[in-house]
Amino acid sequence: MKTPNMIDAKKRHQNKIEYTKYNIDLGNFGEGKKFFVRTYGCQMNEHDSEKIRGMLLSAGFIPCDDIMDADVIILNTCAIRENAHDKVFGFLGVLKHIKQSKDIIIGICGCMAQEEVVINEILNKYKQVDFVCGTHNLDNLLTILKEKIDTNKRQIEVLSYEGDVVENIPVLRESPYSAWVDIIYGCDKFCTYCIVPYTRGMQRSRKHEEIVNEVKELVNKGYKEVTLLGQNVNAYGKDIYDNYTLANLLSDVADTGIERLRFVTSHPWDFTDEMVDVIASRDNVMPYIHLPLQSGSNKILKLMNRRYTKEEYLKLYHQIRDKVKDSSITTDIIVGFPGETEEDFQETLDVVNECKFDGAFTFAFSPRENTPAAKMTDVVSEEIKMDRLHRLNEVVNKYSNEANQKLLNKTVKCLVTSLSEKDKNKVCGYTENMKLVNIVGDKSLIGKIVNVKITDTKSFSLDGEYVD
Numbered sequence: 001m002k003t004p005n006m007i008d009a010k011k012r013h014q015n016k017i018e019y020t021k022y023n024i025d026l027g028n029f030g031e032g033k034k035f036f037v038r039t040y041g042c043q044m045n046e047h048d049s050e051k052i053r054g055m056l057l058s059a060g061f062i063p064c065d066d067i068m069d070a071d072v073i074i075l076n077t078c079a080i081r082e083n084a085h086d087k088v089f090g091f092l093g094v095l096k097h098i099k100q101s102k103d104i105i106i107g108i109c110g111c112m113a114q115e116e117v118v119i120n121e122i123l124n125k126y127k128q129v130d131f132v133c134g135t136h137n138l139d140n141l142l143t144i145l146k147e148k149i150d151t152n153k154r155q156i157e158v159l160s161y162e163g164d165v166v167e168n169i170p171v172l173r174e175s176p177y178s179a180w181v182d183i184i185y186g187c188d189k190f191c192t193y194c195i196v197p198y199t200r201g202m203q204r205s206r207k208h209e210e211i212v213n214e215v216k217e218l219v220n221k222g223y224k225e226v227t228l229l230g231q232n233v234n235a236y237g238k239d240i241y242d243n244y245t246l247a248n249l250l251s252d253v254a255d256t257g258i259e260r261l262r263f264v265t266s267h268p269w270d271f272t273d274e275m276v277d278v279i280a281s282r283d284n285v286m287p288y289i290h291l292p293l294q295s296g297s298n299k300i301l302k303l304m305n306r307r308y309t310k311e312e313y314l315k316l317y318h319q320i321r322d323k324v325k326d327s328s329i330t331t332d333i334i335v336g337f338p339g340e341t342e343e344d345f346q347e348t349l350d351v352v353n354e355c356k357f358d359g360a361f362t363f364a365f366s367p368r369e370n371t372p373a374a375k376m377t378d379v380v381s382e383e384i385k386m387d388r389l390h391r392l393n394e395v396v397n398k399y400s401n402e403a404n405q406k407l408l409n410k411t412v413k414c415l416v417t418s419l420s421e422k423d424k425n426k427v428c429g430y431t432e433n434m435k436l437v438n439i440v441g442d443k444s445l446i447g448k449i450v451n452v453k454i455t456d457t458k459s460f461s462l463d464g465e466y467v468d
């Protein structure tokens with residue numbers, strides 16, 4: 001049994017990172033068994049789940065859509081806020097009931113697996129969990145699962161230090177048109193509220209040749225869109241190259257001829273002029289930037305250790321808006337950080353009023369175990385947090401509505417990704433600047449980039465019709 005330790009998790013450069021290739025072959029030990037994976041959290045987790053599915057498939061397991069059919073159930077978890085925890089622990093209660101009537105194996109992966117307090121809770125209270133595999137040794141999933149099956153003993157294997165950068169992990173991608181590609185793992189920013197630097201470890205970039213080759217393969221398979229992934233993609237390359245940055249990578253990946261190239265998430269501190277120029281000048285780099293603000297108050301930004309001021313954020317924001325044609329910019333904002341006064345909150349509203357974001361993900365501060373912000377004493381009451389969140393959302397929604405209204409009656413290019421869940425006569429797609437459109441049209445459009453005339457707009461989506 002290997003359990004995590006948050007003090008070790010904070011340390012950097014404890015061991016040299018190796019670049020290795022996945023080489024686990026334990027035979028077809030999953031033959032005849034079905035699996036179900038449920039994902040919580042961000043796109044990095046969604047993509048990790050594609051690797052979990054890929055590895056299980058390589059051992060003979062087959063995927064199923066109904067949890068009641070599954071022999072192996074894996075929860076790929078998120079630790080970013082307390083409510084992500086609550087959802088997982090709640091679902092474990094449901095699985096306990098299923099396990100009483102059926103022989104199933106329950107596994108936990110992802111960021112919650114990296115938390116000392118969660119592992120202690122699982123060891124003491126959640127006996128239904130059969131194995132835990134941390135984020136740093138995800139490539140070892142099959143070994144852990146096989147050990148559980150062979151010995152029938154609970155397996156907990158979570159490392160507190162970063163694992164190697166492992167290439168060629170099998171992937172079962174969810175979409176045949178749009179793919180996620182990791183470019184950098186971990187984060188070294190240590191924003192004081194954030195648990196990610198502890199659960200995902202030190203920043204580790206993949207080699208650029210590996211990334212470009214993966215995208216070339218995707219282009220050959222007919223993929224139309226690639227999203228480059230990292231907790232802070234703008235730091236790409238800093239840990240392994242002297243002179244090769246995200247701007248170089250975007251340019252090299254754009255050269256593969258992929259029709260749409262995206263990247264997420266950016267930290268404003270590492271956003272260079274060269275990056276803005278590449279986004280502005282390359283037709284296949286999409287004009288959509290997610291640029292987390294977190295707060296509009298310099299006092300709070302400092303307490304958050306964000307390393308930029310409101311003025312620097314605004315300068316970058318306007319530079320992007322000026323240079324990148326038809327851009328859309330979204331953001332993340334936290335309200336109720338310790339020490340946030342009504343005046344600080346007003347400053348956040350001022351920045352939102354100036355930027356008129358296309359959209360914003362807004363959150364109430366949630367203290368995370370062992371992060372510096374969790375120890376700050378000047379806490380904001382839940383009532384005030386909720387009130388600020390509500391007021392912020394009203395302003396944010398007003399601007400996303402306005403941004404969407406600008407597209408009314410325009411014809412835009414959409415990559416159609418799926419049938420609409422609500423209406424069988426419609427399909428869904430995304431504009432170049434990442435707006436969701438419900439399109440009148442049939443399933444033959446799925447997988448194509450088509451012209452769509454926008455006929456109606458809402459706060460969070462657009463309606464449109466296919467134009468031949």
Ligand code: 5AD
Pocket residue numbers: 080081193194195292294332333334363364365366367368
């Ligand atoms: N409390 C509230 N929101 C948080 N985020 C990260 N950590 C916390 C926390 N402890 C938000 C940030 C980040 C997004 C992914 O989640 O806004 O950008």
Ligand code: SF4
Pocket residue numbers: 187188189190191194195196197231232267
């Ligand atoms: Fe967390 Fe900050 Fe790193 Fe983003 S940049 S993952 S908010 S520590």
